[in-house]
Amino acid sequence: MRDIVKEFSGVRALDGVNIEVRRGEVHGICGENGAGKSTLMKVLSGVYPYGSYEGTIEFDGHEVRYRTINDSEADGIVIIHQELALSPYLSIAENIFLGNEVQRFGVIDWDETNRRAAELLARVGLSENPATIIQHIGVGKQQLVEIAKALSKDVKLLILDEPTAALNDEDSAHLLGLIEQLREQGITCIIISHKLKEIRRIADRVTVIRDGSTIETLDLADGEVGEGRIIRAMVGRELSAMFPDRTPDIGDVKLRVENWTVHHPVDPDRLVVDDVTFEVRAGEIVGFAGLMGAGRTELAMSIFGHSYGTGIRGEVYKDGERISTRTITEAIANGLAYTTEDRKHFGLNLIGDIQVNISAAAARRLARLGIIDGLRENQVAEGYRTSMNIKTPSVATLTGKLSGGNQQKVVLSKWLQTGPDVLILDEPTRGIDVGAKFEIYGLINELVAQGKAVIVISSEMPELLGLADRIYTLSEGRLTGEVAREDANQEVLMRLMTMGKDES
Structure with a gap:
């Protein structure tokens, strides 16, 4: 990917990004939230189609211009997003072949569907019955189903966006082991992760992106690049301590x-x-x-x-x-206030703006005669935008467009507003x-x-x-x-x- 530029409403999310991935390697991409990692992969996979960005993409020695995800998948590029794209009410087998159904004389062949699904599940180390409904298995197993789905499409380049973010240590270890197996089978992988220990364990090289630009690509094969080196590139400064100093003053x-x-x-x-x-x-x-x-x-x-x-x-x-x-x-x-572990589903209204989200839990405080005072609501939201350092030009920005860290600041602001x-x-x-x-x-x-x-x-x-x-x-x-x-x-x-x- 050369000189990739992507803008949203005049805001430059990617500013001349360059990245090169070698055949058969596991390539890590690191950067702070909002750095442009996921946006870059959406450009590569056709989620953001050709014409909506500047720059060129070359795959297998040829320039490609993907206009849909189907175009990139036809070339063997499959992306697994952080929010898994599985239907909870369908079976494992149905999810694996959704949109790519196994047919015979125009009718779905369920026996063959389940047989192929079982083979793919065995390949990813999952022993579940293919007829099991997705909502009845854990997130770790769902992640493996997504990979089985990718393998059903003859994948050449597998992109995993924060694949272990919601997994426990055991499921994470199993997934990383599977990625190593895929590398041995000749499948190229790109993994986006904020877990630097995992990147150092699994990746051959890592590219660091900061503020929409490529900072550098580091070779991890010799084991000499430590977490501190990657962090310096990510944040542009030394983090002398992972936690700010605090002198406890504990009361009753x-x-x-x-x-x-x-x-x-x-x-x-x-x-x-x-x-x-x-x-x-x-x-x-x-x-x-x-x-x-x-x-x-x-x-x-x-x-x-x-x-x-x-x-x-x-x-x-x-x-x-x-x-x-x-x-x-x-x-x-x-x-009392409680911030949920799943901010995207239960903590925020992602299609609502920052102002609406911040006032949601304490709307009565901002109401006069049962009607919210819009001016007061705006003043309160602007106050939190400043005090919480929410990186956005306006509280009218849709919350779903913020990075994860800034979304979390909105969640905290919402509950702090309740006093x-x-x-x-x-x-x-x-x-x-x-x-x-x-x-x-x-x-x-x-x-x-x-x-x-x-x-x-x-x-x-x-x-x-x-x-x-x-x-x-x-x-x-x-x-x-x-x-x-x-x-x-x-x-x-x-x-x-x-x-x-x-x-x-």
């Missing part, structure tokens, strides 16, 4: 939850959260660690307006007084690059400096170790440990996170 207990028990919403006999008691103090950051399925998100959602689960029991105290959080309205009125005393942040930096993470960490530090109590749920142990004053661990819905900052390390946390019910 702000929130206490006692004997909290939650049952599964579909299977009421199944305990998801089992008799959990914890507390968080003013000015304190408390982390929650646990493997997938440990019950961390379920605990948070059930406390915040009983928005998950059935048969919920337990008591919630704020500043020593018992409060009700049975509805989201009650939770907000009592000073909370306790913030529950569920995976606050998921899908965000290192530079944006540092900014989010700084915002969290500012919140606790104001005397707010902050709970951070994270799948990244280094994040919890770098942020939290105390860390609770969950396993199989039970609280298995409470570790102070000075006693915490990855080995201690992992031991507690894997503790069975008989041990806890």
Whole structure:
């Protein structure tokens, strides 16, 4: 790809980008959110058609001009987006061959469809029945189905956009192993990821993009290029520490939850959260660690307006007084806020502008006689745009056009507008690059400096170790440990996170 330029409404997202990928290699692309990584791949795959950008694309020695995704797929280029493009109500086999159905005399041959699907699933190491409905398998397995779908199209160049962003460590390791197998089979891969450890493990070379421009391409084969070197190229500065300095000033207990028990919403006999008691103090950051399925998100959602689960029991105290959080309205009125782990589906209205999103949770504060004061709403949104450093020229910008880091700042602004005393942040930096993470960490530090109590749920142990004053661990819905900052390390946390019910 040579001198690629792509603009959106006068804003230059790509500014003369150059990238060269060798046949049979795994090529990483890194950069801060908003750097232009996904946009570049959409240009390559025909999502943004020829004529909508400047520059040239050469594939297999010939200049190509793709006008649709079908054109690029015909040449063997397949892209798997961060938001998986699977129909949850169709089977695995139906999803694999959707738009490319196996037919006989004009009728779908289901026996052959399922047979071919089974072969492709075996190739990606998935033992599921091809007739299984997609919504009944986890995100990690869905990612493998996407790759099986790509293999069904005789892929030559496979593009994976943040393929492990929503996966746990085990699923991520399996996926990376599969990419290595594909390389051995001669399939070229481009992987976009903010997880630098994974890039260093899997990629032969990495190209760094910053602010829509190519910075440099680094050879990782000899193992001499460290994470710090890549980070310098990504952010244009040294990150001397991954976490901003903070001197804790911890006060009295702000929130206490006692004997909290939650049952599964579909299977009421199944305990998801089992008799959990914890507390968080003013000015304190408390982390929650646990493997997938440990019950961390379920605990948070059930406390915040009983928005998950059935048969919920337990008591919630704020500043020593018992409060009700049975509805989201009650939770907000009592000073609680919860930022979901899935900001795109549950945290934001992506087709709404920034101003509407920021006012969504506290619209009554901006209303007169039941009608929102548009001028006041705009002033509030502009205030957060400045104070939260949301990188956009206007609060009228659609939220879906922002980078992940800036979207997360909008989510935080929305909940800060409710005036909370306790913030529950569920995976606050998921899908965000290192530079944006540092900014989010700084915002969290500012919140606790104001005397707010902050709970951070994270799948990244280094994040919890770098942020939290105390860390609770969950396993199989039970609280298995409470570790102070000075006693915490990855080995201690992992031991507690894997503790069975008989041990806890």
